[in-house]
Amino acid sequence: MKKFLMAITVALSLVGCGNQQKPAAEKSSPRHSTKSLVLYYSQTHTTEKVAKLLAEAVSADLDSIVPVEPYNGTFEETVERCKNEMERDEKPQLIKSLNVDVAEYDTVYFGYPIWCGVAARPAEAWFMRFDLRGKTVIPFCTFGSGGLETSVAVLRKMASSVNILDGYGIRSARIDKAAEEIDEFLIRNGIKEGEVAPEVPFGDKRELNDEEKGIFDAACGDYPFPLGTPVKVSSRVAKNGMEYCFVTDSKDAKGNPAQAEVYVIVSNEAGVGPEFTKVVR
Ligand SMILES: Cc1cc2nc3c(=O)[nH]c(=O)nc-3n(C[C@H](O)[C@H](O)[C@H](O)COP(=O)(O)O)c2cc1C
Structure with a gap:
């Protein structure tokens, strides 16, 4: 437990709450039509729920990241394995081939659970391997307490020339709110037509x-x-x-x-x- 607590507090604070405001987007018209993919890793199906909602909302193709050596242990075993891999700075484990050709897509919605403060190992492994230059990447994640901001900062460091949006994240305990929040997220980001109250x-x-x-x-x-x-x-x-x-x-x-x-x-x-x-x- 102590080790896990240490691991989950590894993330640094990146966003301040005083006076933060994203540009208000009261109305939005969808961007020009692009081909979109929702690609995700999910160990216990929470992130998968968000992935499916997103794919339906933006009419995107859907595929998942599957590690060759699956993380199929208990929560504690997965935490232990994740921590060991991070401590040893092990090369990311192999990922099975996707069913889609990522090169065909302009926009990639990239989903993962937060593991030890950052994107889960299999998702990070995929991200490190693919050249996403010229595409828009829209991260999304689920977490016990948080980690969207830190994980996105890490992705941006790994691929500084890729256009990576701020993304969407939700606590697994609030997954029933995901459909409504995704709708709002898409409208605020000009991806879906609609109106939302300014923040x-x-x-x-x-x-x-x-x-x-x-x-x-x-x-x-x-x-x-x-x-x-x-x-x-x-x-x-x-x-x-x-x-x-x-x-x-x-x-x-x-x-x-x-x-x-x-x-x-x-x-x-x-x-x-x-x-x-x-x-x-
Ligand atoms: C190995 C491991 C590490 C985790 N680390 C964190 C963490 O650092 N912060 C957090 O908020 N949640 C953490 N969680 C909780 C998961 O992010 C959360 O349960 C997520 O919704 C699981 O998604 P999934 O069902 O798609 O696998 C961790 C879970 C596991 C298995």
Whole structure:
């Protein structure tokens, strides 16, 4: 457990929540027609669900990455194998041939679970092998707590000349929200026609009050891995309620003090409690 905790905190914090705002896209018309592929790795089928939703939403072809030596152990065994491979900096394991020819596609939606803070080994192995220059890569991932931002930063380092969008990520515990969120993601990125409310920027970071402390505890109390102690918060009006960005005092992979950002949604809907949506380390 300790080893796993160290591994999942390996990621660095890359995105700040104070005043971050993507350009509002109230209306969008689809880009010119391009040939799209949704390519993914999924060990326990969560990322596969997102892949299928995306493929249907953008009428893309669908294929999966299959390692020659499958990761078919338990969660703990997979964590152990993943960590060992990362520590030894082992060459990525072999991937079976795809059913599609990637060269034929302009846009590749590239999906993976987060493993030890970054894209799962088989997905990374595929990414390292293929020349994606001239294509648009749209990463998507599923995770226990977070990892989209860090994993995308790693992909960009590995392929600096490839156009890699910010991508979409969702906690596996919230997978039932994926269809709605994907729709919004596609509209905001000008991929699908439609309208979404402009995103309101987060306010300034400030001290938490007791109510906000209660919101953090209600959203994160059940999460089995430590998310740190909230020390600051900022908030903004969200689609159906309020969104909070808690800055927490946490620890990095080496056990040194570090800060993380934990995002929580509080819905206006009756009977829906505060929901932790992601952590950015
Ligand atoms: C080896 C391993 C390492 C993981 N590391 C992380 C992690 O660092 N951060 C995280 O939020 N979730 C982590 N998870 C949880 C997975 O990202 C999450 O369960 C994901 O939705 C699984 O996707 P899949 O069903 O498509 O395989 C890890 C899971 C495994 C098996």
